Amino acid sequence: MVKVSVIMPVYNGEDFLAESIGCILNQTLTDLELICVDDGSVDDSLNILNELAGSDSRIQVYHQENRGGGAARNVALTYASGEYVYFMDADDKLELDALEKLYGLCEDKSLDFTIFKAINYDEDTGKYYETPDYSMEKLATQMKGKVFSFDDLGDLIFNITVTPWSKFYNLDFVKRSGAQFAEGLIFHDNVFFWEVLFNAKRMYFLDEFLYTRRRYSKSSTGAGDKRYANIIIIINRNIELFIKYDQFERYKTTLYNKKIFWIYMRYENIQQKYKQFFFDEMKRDFSKMLTHERYNEFIKSLEFKNRAIYDACIKCDNTDDFDETLSKSLKTNKMKKALNKVTGLFKK
Template identity: 60%
Template sequence: MVKVSVVIPVYNAEDFIEESLDCILNQTLDDLEVICVDDGSEDSSLEILNEIASRDSRVKVFHQENQGGGAARNNALRHVTGEYLYFMDADDRVETDAFDEFYALSTKHDLDFLIFKATNYAEDTGEYFETPYYNMDRIRDFARGKVFSFEDLGDLIFNISVTPWCKFYNTKFVLESGAQFLEGSIFHDNQFFWEVLFNAERMYFIDKSYYIRRRHSASSTGAGDLRYINIINVVNNIIKLFVKYDQIDRFRQILYNKKVLWITTRFFEIRDEFKDDFYRAMKDDFSSEGDDFIGCLDEKNRFLFNAVLSSKTARHFDLMCKNYDLKKENARLKNQKKLPNFLKYKLKKHVK
């Protein structure tokens, strides 16, 4: 048994796959295997993988017809032999000392998985930048060098990035959890994350960025195309997992607000030519919710929910939301004008 299995789904990544594999094969911990699943690439990705595998026996290459990243990762899970498991995207990089540190901490604390931060790299500008989503500051403030369980986290479960490449897993734990990636969806990470999290008893957070996420126009989750409609099914599957693990009563209010937020956010991000299709799917889904759902919503999400149901078209809904935001901003400015001068000064100083 090797110490670490690295899973990399590959689709049309000929420009990046060699660089990504280099940072894995040059890890200071070299007792590893790399399982690459080519997901029906139409470029030279498969040829590149086979050539690298011919030079390094640690690289194992599998091929499947195009089914998406979720299916590719599930396929790879059938072949892993490592004590620990790491998922990586084919266009990203990880620090070359990462696995040494991950393995040492995981064995020392007998972890189900550990969590760490990531840095973004903008392909178009060459800039590196951080985001709150991958910094997970609230988790850092809570964890501070301690082992914790799902039960310990409480509402903080919603502050962990769902991405698998920000985690280092115990392979036996993952396989016994039965967690699988959602196939046929660009948001396939979510189902795997929640299933694993609900089973986790020993987690650990490292306040350090090891992963470099490449952001470019070819990314499936940044494309803004019709696949964004998948988010409706994904969110409903997440709610079903909360029911499965008897967590729905504990988190119902947060979860129902998250549903409205997650779905409407993708509506505003999808390209204009697909908004009508998204709107119809969103309206059909919201129409199935009852009074118990609506009663859990805060002011903004209740407005969004009702606006979806009462509007006639995607354009109408969009305008309703813009009008709502404008009214809120005007009310904020009006209230600010009513403040005493010394409070206006404090507020202005704080904003700066």
């Protein structure tokens, strides 16, 4: 048994693949295996993988027809034999002492998994920058130096990024949790994250930047294509997990609001030619609540902007009407707030 199994799904990653694999092979912790699953790449990725595997026995290469990163990670998990498992993307970078540091921490504190920070790198501008999602400052502040469980986190559960590459997992724990990545969908890491989080008894936050996330327009989560509608399926699966683990009643108000917010955020960022498709999917999903037994509870729990998004979506049949209706609603509310503020000043 090796100390760490590193899992890397690969799809058309020829531009950065050798660099990313180099970050693993050159780790200060050398007792590892690198399991690469080529997900039907149409570029030179598979040849690069096979060539690298020929020069380092720690690399295993598998190939499958294109089924998505979630399926590739699930396949790789069946081959993993390490004490711990780490998920690496084929276009990113990891600090060379990261695995040694994370392994030692998990062994010392008997952790199910540890969480750490990531920095962003803009491939177009060459600049590094932080984002709240990957810095997780609230978690760092409140859980610094503590070993904690899911029950200790409260609303902080929504301040942890769902990305698998910012976590270092005990492999036996992952297998016992039954966690799997969603297959055939982007945003597939969500359901895996929530399943392991609900099961975790011993977690730790390492307040260090160990990972560099490469950002560029061709990435699956940055392309803004038709697959963005996957977010609707993923969010509903997340909610099903909250129900499964008896956490829905505790977090339902937050979940209702985040559902609307997350879906609308993807709608705003999808390419124009796919907006009507996304809108139709959004309306179809939102409309299911109209006759749902929880409708009154749902609608009363929504914050103003999310209620405005929901109402405009239900009312309208196309993106132009939806955008205009929502804009008017938000503008009217802004004016009301400004008027109330002025009126309040005069009353004083």
